[in-house]
Amino acid sequence: MKTSLRLYWRLLTATWQALLQYKFSFLVSLFFHCWITLTDFLVVITIIYNARSVGGWSLPQIGVIYGVVGISASLFRTFGCELHRFQEYIIRGEYDGILLRPLPSLMVLLGRRVEFFRLGGVIQAATVLLVSLHHLGGPGTLGWRYFYLLTLPLSGTLIIFGISVAIASCAFWFGRVRDLQTLAFYGANYAASYPTNIYPQWMRILLTVIPVTFVGYVPAKFALGLGGSPWYLLLPWLVIVATWLVALLMWRAGEKAYQSTGS
């Protein structure tokens, strides 16, 4: 494990150094990525600007959920980009090359490429989160809850990473998983950016099974004093354990079921 982590770190620094050879392109991509994610929040602002609240949540309160989900999803897209396009490895038969390496396959896969320009999404979502927390009174009013809310992107990233490992594992059996990604990644994260109490029961169940509701909504609900119990604060970490357990089991079973294209 230590060797894998050391190697991953070396791959990460190498990617960063390679990126610095194209500074201008990187900065432009970073700026525009920040810009495009900002327009997503513009839609949220517009809705609340016209309606004042969504499901009893004010703009700064929704800003907290949006910020947490945004940071988590962008961090995954930055460091887990190869996992996100994993179906290409299966379709083109490139996964054989990964299996040949004397390291855990998941670690090799993650170390192949890092899309640092997607940190633009992290910058934008972090700004929304911090500004929203400031409007809610900052550390003076929120106290310990302020610092708890700042840890949510970490647990959120781990949950989204776990979900994505599970989605990618399905490629071992089905080949193409883009349709599943539309539903379980893009759709689920988009839905999780709003308070999930506004959705009908079938969708709330869906967002609990694909556990994105624990990324922002559930813990933030209690931390912002909008209901629930103190257990809600612990739930994200329990969900991380459960999600990763299922995801790693699926990954292992998938690897055993993997059949190369023979190319």
Add this chain to the structure above:
Amino acid sequence: MYAYWLLVHKTYRRNFQYRVAHLVDTMGSALFGYINIYIWLATAGPLGSVGPYRVDQLVCWAAFGQVMYNFVSWPHGLNIQLAVRTGDISLELLRPIDFFTYVICRQSGEHLYKLIYRSLPLYLLYALTVGYHIPKAPSLLLLLPSLALALYVALCLGYLEGLVSFWTTDIRWITYLNMALFTAGSGGQLPVDLLPGILGRILPFSPWAALAHYPNLIYLGLQGWGLCCSPPHGHAC
């Protein structure tokens, strides 16, 4: 002319091979429409209306916006940048047909397919679950050219994206800019004139508004034939 028609037909046939996979993808895409619908029900429901739009109109807007998104969304740069990167562009420019018309026809076949196998099933799904809204005859007559124009504007925007690759090779930045304006200014998620401040006054006059905002206004009967001979007014300003 026959060559152009053949291009449309062949691209349509190529996409036809993946109709089942695309149908599954369409169901995933339907989720976005439902999310927008529930957001509007939660926000506008208690108020009865938002701006000049009633709740039922906003629900239909979200559903039809998703239908339009599936119809007009284009691949980055209409894949012109791929030909520039590989050098194939020199061969494509040698063809004895107009390059713009060639690219537009090649892409039109895909959109024709999308209209039948993505947008139509999505429309039927929303119609069954959210409710039917059948436009009146004059609106329907105006809706058809507005759909055609929405597609034309979309393809022109995609073509411009692709052309940038002749100078910069990498078109990621222009793609992001276009996507951002598409998200905020197309009216796929919400009426563009509801955007706060100056954005709500400027973006209805942008080309992106032609992609879903005006087709939606026509579909809901909020804009009539007057749109053809005078600048947009009422809801759009």
